[in-house]
Amino acid sequence: MTPHISRKTRVTGAALAAAGLLAAGITVGTAGASTTQTSAKSAMPIKLSASHRAELLRDASTTKAQTAKELGLGSQEQLVVKDVIKDADGTTHTRYERTFGGLPVLGGDLVVHTAKGGAIKSTTKASKHSIKVASTTAKIAPTAAAKSAQGTATKTLSAKGADAQTPKKVVWAASGKPVLAYDTIVKGVQKDGTPSRMHVITDANTGKKLFQYDEIHTGKGESQYSGSVELGTKKDGGKFTLTDDGRGGHKTTNLENSENGEGKPFSDDDDAWGTGKPDDPQTAAVDAAYGAGVTWDYYKTVHGREGIKGDGKGASSRVHYGDSYVNAFWDDSCFCMTYGDGEGNKKPLTALDVAAHEMSHGVTAATANLEYSGESGGLNEATSDIFGTSAEFFAKSEKDPGDYLIGEKIDINGDGSPLRYMDKPSKDGQSQDNWDSNTGGLDPHYSSGVANHFFYLLSEGSGPKEIGGVKYDSPTADGSKVEGIGRDKAEKIWFKALTEYMTSTTDYKGAREATVKAATDLYKAGSPEVKGVEAAWAGVAVK
Template sequence: MKRLTLAGVTVLAVVTLVGTGATNAAADPTRTPRDRTIARATAHVKQHPAAFGYGPGQALSVRDVIVDPDGTEHVRFDRTYQGLPVIGGDFVVHTARSGTLAGHDHARARDIKLASTTPKLSARDTAGNALRSVTGLTVDSSTPRLVVWALDGTPRIAWETTVAGTGAHGEPDSEVVVTDANTGEELERYDAEPNVAGTGKSEYTGSVSIETTQQADGTYTLKDGVRGHVTKDAHNVSSNSVTASSGTLFSDADNIWGDGKKFSTDRSTAAVDAHANTAWTYDYYKNVHGRNGIKNDGKGATVFVHVGTKWDNAQWSDACFCMLTGDGNGTTDPEQVDLDTMGHEMTHGVTSATANLRYSGESGGLNEATSDIFGTMVEFYAGNAFDQGDYLFSDQSTPPWLRRMDKPSADGSSADCWSRTVKRLDVHNSSGVGNHWFYLASEGSGAKTLNGVSYNSPTCDGSTVAGIGNTKVAKIWYRALTVYMSSTTDYAGARVASLKAATDLYGATSAEYKAVAAAWTAVAVK
């Protein structure tokens, strides 16, 4: 990466634009198409600094690049201020096929001006306070970093402290505590990582064909050479220090895996589900949305099964670029490797690589809803007779279900409708608003039966909503997520983003646009 100065702004970029315009910058034959796309976006920042809220001391880094079939480009930037990460400072630059600036979408922060970036409180004191404030886990470490926190629109320096350890069942667990670096005021607190509560004989999807790799000695391993992911045994580790190199890669002599039993003593059985369901999720994103892997770079993640002891959960981790799955509670809930759970967890990785929705408040609810939505769509995409598509999340591994989309409040905790208090709920409960919207936009309101499951979805205003099918709604949501949302998008912002996406895909006067709008109104997001 190179540093360059744009109208008094220091920018960290992968292109050099000094003394050039957008056209010349993009015309350099030595650049890749991605480089030229980034060059055009960065040139727009140079030409329109006020629109992006830039001033001296700021730098850019690219998080994601998307190019539409019609040539429209969308480059997502994170930024720093005097070398400090700006939390809530990300934005997307939209460039038309002609090379002109087509628009932009921001998170919370615009202009960033601080009198000083020297904290009055030390990292050591901050870490100690964070350690004392966290309960419910055995602490292994506490790591603070200095940031510019701008989620409320008023930038200030803050200590962002990650307290890492293990939970009651040996599962990796961690919490982030953000405090004002000058006053010590707690600004934010949230979970560090998103959670939800060959031939293989799987637990949930019957006999499946899985991609394996043959070794020089003739044995086979659970390494998918097509999609790139590998599946490992974590050996019930009780530490959050799991890395991509941890655990043991599953191997087998005859390339026939598992015994198809729940709570199986054959440790490869859970691995069959995890391996196959990760492949289905990868294929869904590639074949439906044109996304080549979590980061759109063709690389697969590491998948761990048998994490913790009686850990009834699963988790995505950016730190190890991996999915961690537990063995269930040992009685009613089997291993947490069913199809929608794996789709849910891999989607957390996709969200992190794109909009990077913060895991707190309404953006955290949208993060969870996004994983529920695409986990559900993976089920419909797979078309597996043993686990047919439905709007019940984790119904196989946490029977009868963990969450349901037609009426989220049926679990006793989730919200059907938006209100000012939704942001105070746990993110798994505030996700109900987004899940309810998705169901209404897809299937409509009222009673119906799909694949043997009965639904009866209310609306918050008594209106009647007609659905347009989940395939269309999922395409709209994917575009909203990857093109228009930012790290701090709330439900009102999600409505705007999804209507922009519906306009792009189907037109502003289309039935699809009207259905998306009606579904948002029906969950009180106006």
């Protein structure tokens, strides 16, 4: 038998996904630069090997009862270890979920920040309320909750096949005083063919709907680029497959226009994949595999995170979903990316920015798990835009220089305009430039404008300028002038805030607090970077 070989192969003429050239950041003053650099390095997360991460998780699990006691949690509360990050200075950030009386607490997540010596420095909680309910016995029957949830999902989806699963009893603590509730998952299909896993949260004593959100997060894009890219492939039994052992065993499979299953593995005799034309099924697979590889490399190189969950395991990518499906989506339940072939099955939605955007939803799910509704939903969507844009710049492609335009190559609008603009989000006609009391009521794709605008201001500053051949003109809510600190620093601040200081219920005010904390950890209190974060938030009316 031929041994398994992990390979790097160059694909000539294969479709190249969207990428970008590194834009020069604005240099912060040199006074105290050495001290600032030392501070930033000590607060940066270190790259954890799979075994080291597993060891830290085991340690946290072993001591979780003692941690709960130190935090003053009630006798019916227990901690469940979810994730761990360790900084260069020895500070450990352990993320926990909570249970009460054996029931999952939605909105009960918290992060414990521990010093090198083991002492708890601080705690970040999703809920400020004490977690307790008078009784864990429901007054409403599960069948009633399921029927109500199915009706809600059917109305929301306006589509076929809504099927309510058996409700699970939980404690709802994400908003207001904790209450006993049911979490009902309703499976279905949206009008555009996107699968749906709608969660409907129902008060278990009154039957009132408390919340709803969909597990499936969608985005749009296409791949029409030519060139050669390197792929990780594997030889097995005389044929090659799109299996990348160098990136956690990521696999790319062919759904062959079906809407279910894992898909059929791609195989090739000579390890030369695709033609750059959409009529070759391998072309979409090349782009999907390339996008997954660049996203893996971005998170590992820039943020020290190996894999979406930080555990060194690769996701999977499924291409050729459905018939003329004009979308792509991340599904955490299968830990996979899925791509349609676009209008007329001629424009596969497999561009790099789509891949990085959607897989970043997976990173968010594995860390802060921002609820995909209200202001936290906007932050969730913006996080994917921020890291999708950052991955484009990271790729340094000469074919498509990086920019702060979202979906600029896909021409969904039919006039060559982008889907979203980070310098002035309202240019798309629907997104918000600045926060106001109505932000939480918008679709997450539009409330994300506030955070996207913040990130642009933090990176590049306000006013007119040209970056990489693209002209921008970013306003501020109060007319103030904001000086950028550079994208390299901005993306590190956002990542640290997401993974260490944001929780499932974080809103825009909470995001401001999280990014100020992250910038303070990295660059010290009163630094130009911290002042830059504060100024950028003021520029989008978040104070």
